[in-house]
Amino acid sequence: MQRVFLYPIGMIALFGLAACVLPGDETAEQTTGAADYAAFCAGCHGPSGVGDGEMAEGLLQKPADLTALAKGNGGSFPTTRVMAQIWGYTGGQDGGRVMPQFAALLDGDLVPYDGGDGIMTPTPIRLVDLAEYLKTLQK
Template identity: 65%
Template sequence: MRRFAPVALLILAACQPQEPPTGAEDFAAYCSGCHGAGGKGDGALAGTLARKPADLTGLAARNGGEFPTTRVMAKIWGYTGGHQGVAVMPNFGPLLESDLVPYDGGDGIETPTPTRLVQIAEFLKTLQP
């Protein structure tokens, strides 16, 4: 019976609920290839795109000093983009589906929002000077 203990532990470990990735981890996995590790638009794939990726470190500065949370989250999720497939940035909504949490994106209304989307938006706020 003892020789089955390691197998049983592996099976139990696989059954444990996994924590969702952090915003920094999702950014590294999905965003940094184009936007760069620091969000400046200088990722390894940036030179292959039809348009240079946005410098995400200037989002608040370009919005009168306020981070445009709702607009950024809509862009990431895929609610806003190019018309008829001309957007350079892909729709990340399907990749970020997760449990919903109440979140106020700056409009005073707490809206059920996927946790992973909230975490990326909060991470992007840390990139602002």
């Protein structure tokens, strides 16, 4: 008799515990610098970064050749300057910024990062990953 009574209570408890597991509690998908480049940059800068993306033709100003950033900076990749440009800190002369700001798209978890100036700065990991990917495109 006791067993018959405890079985429904046990089942109710089991279903109650199962309900505590939140649906959709998967870990967020981690993007890569290459994936963000393909999504946000390649349209203008091209798949290889030379400024020949499919949208480049319609722009008033030709997109920068991202493969020559280190060469144009004495052989050293200008990480901090590049990250500031991507993020949107640099507005161009008289606010005439051509490239869109990507801060909202790359916002996320922060990591301490030294962009080459010797200062560890909390930086969105997606911005770090994108800058690190751009380093691989250098000629």
